[in-house]
Amino acid sequence: MPFLELHNVSKRYGSTEVLRDVNLSIEEGEFVAIVGYSGAGKTTLISMIASLLKPDSGTVKLRGEIITEPSPERGIVFQNYSLLPWLNVAENVALAVDQVFPTWSAEQRRAQVDKYLAMVNLTPARGKLPRELSGGMRQRVSVARALAAEPKILLLDEPLGALDALTRATLQDEIVRIWEQDRRTVVLITNDVDEGIMTAGRIIPLSAGPGATLGPSVAVDIARPRERKALNSDPAFKRVRKDVIEYLLGPGGRQKTVVKRKLTLPDLLPEDLNEPRTLFGAKRTARRRSEEKLEAVEVA
Amino acid sequence: MKSFKFDYIILPFVGIALCIAIWAIIAGKPITKVSIDDFGDKVTKTVRVGLSEDLPSPTEAWAASKLYVTQPLAKRGELDQGMLRFTWLSLKLVVQGYAIALLIGTPIGFMLGLSPAFAKMFDPIIQILRPVSPLAWLPLGMVLFLSAKFTVPGMGEYTASDLAAIFTIAVCSMWPTVLNTAVGVRAVPQDFLNVAKVLKLSRSKTLFKVLLPATLPYMFTGFRLSLGIAWLVIVAAEMLTGRPGVGGFLWQQYNALSYSHIILCILTIGVVGYVLDRLMSVVERRFKTI
Ligand SMILES: Nc1ncnc2c1ncn2[C@@H]1O[C@H](COP(=O)(O)OP(=O)(O)O)[C@@H](O)[C@H]1O
Numbered sequence: 001m002p003f004l005e006l007h008n009v010s011k012r013y014g015s016t017e018v019l020r021d022v023n024l025s026i027e028e029g030e031f032v033a034i035v036g037y038s039g040a041g042k043t044t045l046i047s048m049i050a051s052l053l054k055p056d057s058g059t060v061k062l063r064g065e066i067i068t069e070p071s072p073e074r075g076i077v078f079q080n081y082s083l084l085p086w087l088n089v090a091e092n093v094a095l096a097v098d099q100v101f102p103t104w105s106a107e108q109r110r111a112q113v114d115k116y117l118a119m120v121n122l123t124p125a126r127g128k129l130p131r132e133l134s135g136g137m138r139q140r141v142s143v144a145r146a147l148a149a150e151p152k153i154l155l156l157d158e159p160l161g162a163l164d165a166l167t168r169a170t171l172q173d174e175i176v177r178i179w180e181q182d183r184r185t186v187v188l189i190t191n192d193v194d195e196g197i198m199t200a201g202r203i204i205p206l207s208a209g210p211g212a213t214l215g216p217s218v219a220v221d222i223a224r225p226r227e228r229k230a231l232n233s234d235p236a237f238k239r240v241r242k243d244v245i246e247y248l249l250g251p252g253g254r255q256k257t258v259v260k261r262k263l264t265l266p267d268l269l270p271e272d273l274n275e276p277r278t279l280f281g282a283k284r285t286a287r288r289r290s291e292e293k294l295e296a297v298e299v300a
Numbered sequence: 301m302k303s304f305k306f307d308y309i310i311l312p313f314v315g316i317a318l319c320i321a322i323w324a325i326i327a328g329k330p331i332t333k334v335s336i337d338d339f340g341d342k343v344t345k346t347v348r349v350g351l352s353e354d355l356p357s358p359t360e361a362w363a364a365s366k367l368y369v370t371q372p373l374a375k376r377g378e379l380d381q382g383m384l385r386f387t388w389l390s391l392k393l394v395v396q397g398y399a400i401a402l403l404i405g406t407p408i409g410f411m412l413g414l415s416p417a418f419a420k421m422f423d424p425i426i427q428i429l430r431p432v433s434p435l436a437w438l439p440l441g442m443v444l445f446l447s448a449k450f451t452v453p454g455m456g457e458y459t460a461s462d463l464a465a466i467f468t469i470a471v472c473s474m475w476p477t478v479l480n481t482a483v484g485v486r487a488v489p490q491d492f493l494n495v496a497k498v499l500k501l502s503r504s505k506t507l508f509k510v511l512l513p514a515t516l517p518y519m520f521t522g523f524r525l526s527l528g529i530a531w532l533v534i535v536a537a538e539m540l541t542g543r544p545g546v547g548g549f550l551w552q553q554y555n556a557l558s559y560s561h562i563i564l565c566i567l568t569i570g571v572v573g574y575v576l577d578r579l580m581s582v583v584e585r586r587f588k589t590i
Pocket residue numbers: 013014018036037038039040041042043044045209
């Protein structure tokens with residue numbers, strides 16, 4: 001039985017179907033990266049795994065049981081950090097710890113906060129407010145908050161999307177290092193194939209929307225620690241990247257659809273001048289017939 | 301205009317001086333005419349001339365008001381007290397009405413922001429009641445508390461007119477708090493609520509740990525606007541109830557044809573309102589959590 005399983009999950013906003021028949025199956029302890037275009041529906045997908053959104057159809061199962069309510073056992077790191085700006089770093093993490101371990105003593109909870117702040121190298125910043133931190137530091141607080149609740153599965157929604165390339169690389173290594181400590185299940189959402197290759201055990205491409213769905217997964221059978229420098233030369237790296245990108249540009253690429261729509265054209269016949277004019281001009285007017293035409297428009 | 305050193309100190313004084321000059325020009329001046337009447341007696345007659353002959357000039361106004369400013373804490377009679385004493389009486393009343401406005405207005409604002417059904421139910425009524433003038437509320441307050449009279453330990457005795465004044469201040473100054481709180485609650489980012497949901501915060505924890513802090517800046521903007529209105533209403537409330545205070549004094553002096561004191565009251569009200577607004581904006585900035 002898979003640890004996390006999505007079966008034929010679909011989601012629409014209004015009239016546009018964002019996700020169609022998404023199937024996903026993840027084993028316990030796996031590190032899976034989902035790579036897709038921006039706007040494809042990655043956040044929508046991970047929100048449904050976190051039960052922040054309800055799928056319109058299909059089911060989300062954790063350990064075989066259908067889940068419908070959010071829970072700290074599915075820890076999520078939001079795309080825009082979502083730290084509470086009026087709480088300092090330690091308080092943000094403590095909010096999660098206090099909530100998840102209400103029976104612990106104050107010292108135990110404090111130790112838990114300190115442990116995870118140390119894990120993301122933020123001990124010196126524990127008293128700072130989020131607005132005093134750099135983007136990378138905020139993201140690490142967000143990761144610490146999610147981890148400190150000791151979730152069964154960690155959901156990361158483009159956690160490094162807003163960071164510069166150097167910080168990104170450092171944090172990728174950090175995420176892998178943390179994952180290797182206890183091999184918790186991780187789902188990483190990203191729009192960067194290389195980020196997936198550096199971190200994940202398996203990459204699943206998400207096709208372009210609307211009606212996005214997951215493509216065939218590509219295993220990243222490369223021993224850890226992975227060498228960033230080898231990214232451009234190692235054939236194993238290159239093969240994974242080629243497989244993912246080929247799907248995203250080919251079958252999973254932006255679809256061209258043809259929309260047919262009816263056009264009603266004005267079709268006027270000239271006035272009949274033989275008709276006598278009346279006082280209100282009611283009789284002599286232009287005559288219309290309606291004519292319908294079909295137009296085909298190619299939509300990217 | 302080019303800026304120069306200390307212009308931020310000097311220019312305001314230039315502005316004030318200009319206003320006083322205009323005031324002096326349109327104010328009336330006493331002119332004494334001496335004439336010989338039919339019996340050969342000398343008659344002196346003093347008339348006022350000017351654009352607005354009964355308006356006292358700045359020096360006259362100051363001479364007449366000096367007593368109230370230089371002895372700000374004197375009490376010569378119910379409606380004859382120093383300016384600070386009047387201000388204190390007015391402020392006491394304003395604070396009571398304002399406190400009630402906040403205590404009632406904030407929860408209403410939260411409910412409006414949180415429950416679309418509640419908003420649909422009460423938004424029309426609020427929009428209708430909001431523009432009603434204090435002059436219209438006061439008589440209703442009088443009727444409401446017609447036979448009420450009680451003593452609060454430590455606060456003294458409350459008569460119908462006290463209660464009507466407090467009621468009017470509360471009702472009129474409540475709306476900015478209500479509306480700003482509602483807007484603030486609706487503007488709480490969905491991400492913060494998602495954090496609360498994922499952590500399974502209880503309803504009350506979500507309210508006090510997420511919603512309230514996220515709404516605070518909006519609430520304090522509402523509080524500041526409400527205080528401004530509460531102070532605005534005091535004059536109307538005191539005028540109609542005849543309570544001692546800046547507004548009551550103003551009205552009494554108008555009836556006594558003591559025009560200098562009206563100007564004194566207007567300036568006092570303006571200065572106190574300005575100081576209150578500054579104080580509140582300091583508090584407001586302190587609570588900028590986002
Ligand atoms: N609350 C919403 N209402 C309507 N449309 C939405 C909403 N949230 C997202 N969408 C649309 O759904 C699509 C997928 O959004 P999202 O899941 O955020 O994409 P991604 O995270 O992959 O960039 C986008 O086209 C977006 O405009």
